[in-house]
Amino acid sequence: MEASIQSIALATVLAVLTTWAWRVVNWVWLRPKRLERLLRQQGLSGKPYTFLFGDLKENSRLLTEANSKPISVSGDIKPRLLPFLHQSSQTYGKDSFMWIGPTPRVRITNPEQLKEIFSKINDYPRPGSNPLVKLLADGLASHEGEKWARHRKIINPAFHMEKLKLMLPAFYSSCTEMVGRWEKLVSVDRSCEIDAWVDLQNLTREVISRTAFGSSFEEGKRIFELQGEQAQLTLIALQSVYIPGWRFVPTKMNRRMKSIDKEVRALLMDIIRRREKVIREGEAAGDDLLGLLLESNMKENVGMSLHDVIEECKLFYFAGQETTSVLLVWTMVLLSVHSNWQARAREEVLQIFGSGKPDPDGLSHLKIVTMILNEVLRLYPPVTELGRKVPTETKLGKLTIPPGVQLSMPTLLIHHDQELWGEDAEEFKPERFAEGVSKATKNQVSFFPFGWGPRICIGQNFALIEAKMALAMILQQFTFELSPSYAHAPSNVITLQPRYGVQVILRKAN
Secondary structure (H helix, E strand, C coil), X not given: CHHHHHHHHHHHHHXXXXXXXXXXXXXXXXXXXXXXXHHHHCCCECCCCCCCCEXXXXXXXXXXXXXXXXXXXXXXXXXXXXXXXXXXXXXXXXXXXXXXXXXXXXXXXXXXXXXXXXXXXXXXXXXXXXXXXXXXXXXXXHCCHHHHHHHHHHHHHHHCHHHXXXXXXXXXXXXXXXXXXXXXXXXXXXXXXXXXXXXXXXXXXXXXXXXXXXXXXXXXXXXXXXXXXXXXXXXXHHCCCCCCCHHHCCCHHHHHHHHHHHHHXXXXXXXXXXXXXXXXXXXXXXCCHHHHHHHHHHCCCCCCCHHHHHHHHHHHHHHHXXXXXXXXXXXXXXXXXXXXXXXXXXXXXXXXXXXXXXXXXXXXXXXXXXXXXXXXXXXXXXXXXXXXXXXXXXXXXXEEECCCCEEEECHHHHHCCHHHHCCXXXXXXXXXXXXXXXXXXXXXXXXXXXXXXXXXXXXXXXXXXXXXXXXXXXXXXXXXXECCCCCECEEEECEEEECCCCEEEEEEXX
């Protein structure tokens, strides 16, 4: 009897081990080779699959090499930011794929296919991310299906244009403080050198603190510091193969990421609890994003949990300031180089506002400034690549995509594509947007700095209004040019940032 039980136990263990061994072999070898064969049969090209790591090691090597030194301000940024994709497209053409570990990722650049992917959000969901990546923010941007639709409905009212207009005083107050600091620096010698990246980060952080939570920058300062560190660690996690269960291994990086998450959640919970308390006591929810979010959430039969609210706040904090700060800093770089466009923008601002306070109606009439911002977003999109996954076999144009494949929509490469934008695609030419985005893109999906379709970034108008306000107030008071000490080194840190800051020489405008 005892021998029989031992035999059954041994057989069970062997069966489990065999099953797991089969799953591992299938994951790291059999499945990737099968998917590779299916992709090649459809005319797609790419490097042959290499065990477990795929193209990640080569991608990492090329990134390290590309980021080892600055480039010319007029240089091509594609080989620096997406070196493997750039090299692969030159070798294999646009219809190609690469390996993210054992998962093939097909590059999609055709506007019609892009339109289909962006439109059919249920057929092409966002790829499931490394669980460690979700520690940065697990809000609206990462949800799918019913949860995404419910959260979008709850959050949407906070971003209506009428609500955003109520936030303009907060935009103005923060911009006034930064411009005031710059005026003091300039007043001594009529010019001074500043790191615009540091100041613009502080500006957008203060704006998001005031508009999202009604608090000052100081209250949110610790959260921003922690989220910045979390973004750096997230980037490292994204560049490596994630092994299931790895997040539970107590490595130094895993422990730090979880510690940051715990502290950020505690800080945000304190802000949320205090706000909920005053609302329950009968006070108005407030016109800031958190107040509007809590107010909208309370109207729903099935609202968001406290965990969900915290995650949305983390996303507000990170995305709300990152997008605008990178847009503004690259705008200052490009207007420093193209002084004629800086002069044209200043002339327009002074014609509409004089030296007065920018107002909503005036901001909506800034045609040249809008053209400039669109061209900056084309050349320096905040996020250089978007991804989707294919859960079931799906027809995409002439392609039949098997399940398990990921799709890459390389925003940077598409925004710089000469076939879509002309031979001057690498040049700064805001005039291409003189008659709006539709005319510039010939009604194709070739410009999507904030995404496109139903999942377009909910904070797009927030970011653009803030950027217009800040740029208008800077142009009212100053002229600026790049300092000789500036080193042009665009780098991906989740968003597209200047690695060594942006040193500019400010002068008081006449």
